[in-house]
Amino acid sequence: MQTPVVEGLFEMSGGDGLPHLLISRCGQCGAVAFPARKRCAACCGTSLVVEEAPGEGTVYSWTVIRELGGHRAEFEPYVVAQVDLSAGLRVQGLVDAAPETVAIGQRVRTGLTAVPNAGMDPGVVTYCFVPAGEGTR
């Protein structure tokens, strides 16, 4: 049994069976944002609707976080990428793949993964990205 780490960020299973990020679209200027906003950052409009973004995109950049807040011992390094979604916005998320298999320009799709270093129940999951064509863990 998997449960999302936080509500309102993503749907566990969208129409295509992949996790879908929940983005906002401004009814006034059309600007999209993730995480979803209540007021538009571009035009300050207040009529925003939340919609699901298809879980496909391209890696814009990536890194491996090897320490955080001075913690190194017993720290589990994790890969984070910025991904340009097909919905037309850049988002950040964990990558469930070995660093040597990640590259700028790579096609990825969404998956689910545990939150590293957070001391949470392994059934608590967040969205992540995996190289397109691979199964989720």
Added chain:
Amino acid sequence: MRRVAVVGVGMVAFGRHPERTLGELGADAVTEALGDASLGWKDARSMFCGVVGGGMTPGTRVGNELGLTGLPIVNIDNASASGSSAFRAAYMDIASGRVDVSIAAGIGKSGRSLGDLRPPASHGTAEYRANLAGWAQGAMPPAGVFALRSRRRMHDFGCTIEQLAMVAVKNRRHASFNPYAQLRKPLTVEEVLAARMIADPLTVPHCCPVGDGAAAAVLMSEDRARALGYGPLVTIEASVFRTPTLAGDTESQDADTTRLTCMEAYAEAGMGPKEIDLVQVHDAFTVEEIEYCESMGFCEVGEGERMVERGEMTIGGKIPFSTDGGLLSRGHPLGPTGLAQVWETVLQLRGQAGNRQVEGARAGLAHMVGVGGVCVIHILRRG
């Protein structure tokens, strides 16, 4: 608006000061700045204190150390730009005509603002959910943010990690001439590349150190400063503060905000990049110095790394950056950093920077950005 001069600067060397409280560190820097201006604490009519965290009214504790004169003291927390924001507030207090003498101070002790590894356990609050949402997107230390920017820049412009490392090496060399700098031992490109990896491709020397320290400046109306015979007099030609918009044209919000802030500052000062002789920049990470050099108009986008490689940003080069060692080597205790930049700029413009002196320096630019979206730029000139 009245014109404003900087008549005194003071600093406590950046590094480790476990034996002094925040209030004591600040009082030492303010006392040095007042001494530099041949003034006393009783002469100050207001004080603005840049500090990140530090408990309630840390700047007021600085004042309590120095004596209860009743002056207004305002604490300003604007992340890395806190000290620069305090400097601007002191400038505004004089420029508006309200007071003739105001102090800008900055204080900081590392560790006070750094978060724990795990999300806080106060379940159910909005802050807890916001924190979890951050973790759900891949918890990102500052080094991670700039690792993403570094890797993309290497992809877009063919910049190499060796070129980025040259920024750290250059700024360490500048710091070796600054007794107030936190890291002064010379560094090589090979040592930068071989150091511990923090966030690929950035190793430790690509990232500024945390530490303790304080810095302060005494500001005065230019009319009064001239009447009192201060010289050589350093005046504030531009003071500009912006938060981001979505109107940027590069891939970096900090670089875009820097460009817009800098354009306003050049207009306010009636100067352009050609009139600037030295720059203190928010080089918390090596890639930043290169990006902001471009945003400030010293070269085209994509040319910054070649400026560093050719030595043009070194003391003695075309436009020296981070002449005191920058955040990377002078250090970055958050609150005082923007005022350490003022300290360095004023010494340079007076011709008092010793063996790191930029020959003939007449105008200097100081730039800080802060997390959350703050950019502050000041242009100082030798009058």
